[in-house]
Amino acid sequence: MKEETLDCLGEACPVPLVKTQKALEKLDVGDVLIVQIDHSCAMKNVPEWAREAGHNVEIEEVDDGEWDVVIEKVK
Amino acid sequence: MREKKREQYDVVVIGGGPAGLTAAIYCGRAHLSTLLIEKSLIGGLATYTNEIENYPGFPEGTTGLGLMELFHKQAKKFGVTFKLTDVKTVNLEGETKEVETFRTIYEAKTVIVASGGRPRVTKAKDEEKYLFDKGISFCATCDAAANTGKTVMVIGSGDAAIEEGTFLSKFAKEVIVSVIHDEGKMDCNEIARDAALANPKMTFIWNTVVESFEGEGHLSRVNLKNLKTGDIIPVDVDNCFEFIGYEPNTEIFVDKLPMSQRNYIITNEHMETGIPGVFACGDVREKELKQVATAVGDGAIAGVGAEKYIAETEMFENQLMQKEKVGIIYVYSAIDAPSRELLPMMQEIENAFQGQVKLNVIDQYKGKSLCERLGCDVEPMTVFYTKGGEVVETSTRCDKKSVAEALNKLVATPVEVAL
Numbered sequence: 046m047k048e049e050t051l052d053c054l055g056e057a058c059p060v061p062l063v064k065t066q067k068a069l070e071k072l073d074v075g076d077v078l079i080v081q082i083d084h085s086c087a088m089k090n091v092p093e094w095a096r097e098a099g100h101n102v103e104i105e106e107v108d109d110g111e112w113d114v115v116i117e118k119v120k
Numbered sequence: 121m122r123e124k125k126r127e128q129y130d131v132v133v134i135g136g137g138p139a140g141l142t143a144a145i146y147c148g149r150a151h152l153s154t155l156l157i158e159k160s161l162i163g164g165l166a167t168y169t170n171e172i173e174n175y176p177g178f179p180e181g182t183t184g185l186g187l188m189e190l191f192h193k194q195a196k197k198f199g200v201t202f203k204l205t206d207v208k209t210v211n212l213e214g215e216t217k218e219v220e221t222f223r224t225i226y227e228a229k230t231v232i233v234a235s236g237g238r239p240r241v242t243k244a245k246d247e248e249k250y251l252f253d254k255g256i257s258f259c260a261t262c263d264a265a266a267n268t269g270k271t272v273m274v275i276g277s278g279d280a281a282i283e284e285g286t287f288l289s290k291f292a293k294e295v296i297v298s299v300i301h302d303e304g305k306m307d308c309n310e311i312a313r314d315a316a317l318a319n320p321k322m323t324f325i326w327n328t329v330v331e332s333f334e335g336e337g338h339l340s341r342v343n344l345k346n347l348k349t350g351d352i353i354p355v356d357v358d359n360c361f362e363f364i365g366y367e368p369n370t371e372i373f374v375d376k377l378p379m380s381q382r383n384y385i386i387t388n389e390h391m392e393t394g395i396p397g398v399f400a401c402g403d404v405r406e407k408e409l410k411q412v413a414t415a416v417g418d419g420a421i422a423g424v425g426a427e428k429y430i431a432e433t434e435m436f437e438n439q440l441m442q443k444e445k446v447g448i449i450y451v452y453s454a455i456d457a458p459s460r461e462l463l464p465m466m467q468e469i470e471n472a473f474q475g476q477v478k479l480n481v482i483d484q485y486k487g488k489s490l491c492e493r494l495g496c497d498v499e500p501m502t503v504f505y506t507k508g509g510e511v512v513e514t515s516t517r518c519d520k521k522s523v524a525e526a527l528n529k530l531v532a533t534p535v536e537v538a539l
Contacts, residue, residue: 085185088161096159096206101222104160104204112204117222 047076054083054111061087062094065116069100072118080114081107088112125224129155131426132219132228134207135369137164139402139415139422140234141191146423147232148198152430155226156195157219159206163188164236165403166412173265175412187412207235212376212398215433229433230426233377233385233393233400234419235369237410242275242362245332255339256360260284263359264291270358273298273342275330277306281363282316288361289321296355298328298344325353333360368404380406391422397433399425428489436493440506445478446530447506448523451491451498453484459500462518469523469537476531505530 051068053061061082069078080091091114092102101117131147133140136158147154161167166184173181196202203221211218212231219226239258241247250256257263264287272292274285277299289295297316299306303326306313316322331345331352342360344353368384370377377393377400378386384406391399401418403410440449450466452459463481470479482490484500491498494511503523505513507530515526524537 085161085167092160102205103221103223106202106204 047072048079049076050079050081052081053087054081056082056087057084058086058090062090065091065095065114069095069116069118074118074120076118078116078118080116081111082114083111085110088114124220126227127155127224128227129153129201130228130430131155131230131232132157132217132226133232133234134210134219135164135234135236135402135404136162136192136202137234137236137402137415138166138188138191138412139236139404139419140164140232141188141195142416142419143232143234143399143401143423143426144195144200144419145191145198146420147426148195148200150423150427151199152427153201154199155201155203155228157203157205157207157221157226160204162192162202162204165238166415172412207372210372210376212395215397217397229430230397230399232391232422232426233373233398233404234402234415234422235373236403237366237368237384239362240365240367242330242364244330247330247333250333250335250339250360254337255335255358256333256362258362260288260361260363263361264288267292267359269293271296271356273355273357273360274363275360276363276365277301277308278363278365279308279312280365281361282306282308282312284361284363285322286312286316286319289319292321295319295322296357297322297324298330298342299324299326300329300347302326325355328353366403366410370404382406389421390425391418392425397426397429432489432493436490437509440480440482440490440494441509442478442506443509446473446476446527447478447480447504448527449480449482449494449504449506450518451482451484451494451500451502451504453500455485456500459518462501465520466523469520469527472524472537473527473531473535476533476535477527 053064065080095102095116100119103115105113107113130152131154133144133156136156144154144156167188172184172187205221207219208222209220217228217231268291270292271294272288274281274297285295285297325344327347328344331343333339334341342355342357370383380386385400385404386406387393387400391401393400399422401422402415466479470477484491501518503515504511505526520539528534
């Protein structure tokens with residue numbers, strides 16, 4: 046089970062979402078992708094998309110207005 | 121699958137909108153260990169609204185996100201823990217409640233459900249491109265003033281659609297309403313309908329639903345479809361308001377909490393759900409007005425309710441249901457003289473038993489919920505006898521002789537009580 050980090054700091058919607066989708070495609074089931082974001086708009090669509098796609102999602106607020114979206118690939 | 125962690129809290133709040141944040145502020149300030157779980161961005165639906173001008177205390181107006189950041193900051197100041205993930209399932213029965221996320225099971229004495237709602241959408245083509253801040257709004261109260269002099273479309277014909285549409289007409293140049301029904305027929309009440317039909321700024325396009333949305337970056341055109349003829353009617357607008365209802369976020373509470381037909385959680389005015397220790401507040405409740413201001417009120421009530429519930433549970437278990445001695449619990453009412461006058465006599469009996477008996481008294485009026493825990497409909501002048509932390513006898517015979525006799529049956533060394 047791999048863990049990969051995706052740096053999306055400073056990037057606005059929809060870039061983080063597109064990058065997340067691409068990065069997750071390359072991973073295997075059980076792998077974890079950590080997406081670093083600092084745009085609140087991405088906090089709405091990245092977790093929402095990932096959950097809708099059936100993955101497990103948990104978010105850590107690392108600093109004020111800076112988050113790690115932890116996505117565990119389920120299928 | 122890896123083993124889930126277990127963590128313990130006094131209060132777990134599900135949902136980080138204004139209601140949940142307010143409840144958490146009250147709990148945190150009461151020194152309860154409080155966890156708030158939010159599935160994405162702290163602030164909930166309020167963050168989808170650009171301008172909030174009717175929340176008191178901000179005469180210049182504020183943004184939804186900005187206001188919610190302040191709520192968040194205040195909750196943090198009172199030591200509230202935040203976890204950004206979604207709740208998979210809950211177990212609300214029993215004394216210890218469980219709230220489960222994909223990695224952790226949180227155990228709590230009380231749970232406050234503030235999971236809110238989401239606006240129902242038309243699901244028409246390209247709708248998602250313009251949601252919330254790019255031309256499709258769900259709240260006229262929030263965004264009406266920003267539409268001064270503009271052309272707006274309203275989708276729907278229920279009370280919310282027509283009343284909010286009428287409100288919008290005070291600002292907008294023109295309000296075009298798309299109604300699914302035949303000419304003249306609306307789902308709203310008749311007073312609202314008649315007022316809307318007589319309103320010179322409001323026009324209606326009957327028998328229509330939204331086919332698709334269009335615009336460069338921001339919405340500029342709504343294509344309606346006439347259900348009878350199949351014709352597509354392009355309408356150029358500045359903004360569009362959808363009032364085709366809300367959907368509560370209550371999927372995980374089905375069969376666990378009482379819900380209305382539309383799946384909103386039913387509570388009383390104390391935000392109690394009927395399951396001891398479980399409260400609900402904000403938009404997720406079956407209620408009339410859904411605003412930040414009302415969510416805050418709900419949240420405060422739920423927070424204080426949770427605090428009171430925890431304090432009472434502790435008092436009930438540690439004092440009333442103490443295990444060390446034989447217990448006598450006397451229920452009186454401060455406004456009922458005969459029951460009040462027996463208090464010194466009860467005290468005298470406790471003393472007569474020389475430390476073998478522990479007396480507790482409950483004022484029926486102030487301790488209503490404690491009485492409920494002992495059994496509903498307790499009248500003043502009721503005596504409960506306990507042993508080993510359990511009620512062994514309930515009686516309404518409060519004379520000195522009867523009480524002394526009952527206690528003598530329970531204590532190790534019976535005593536003679538002077539009558």
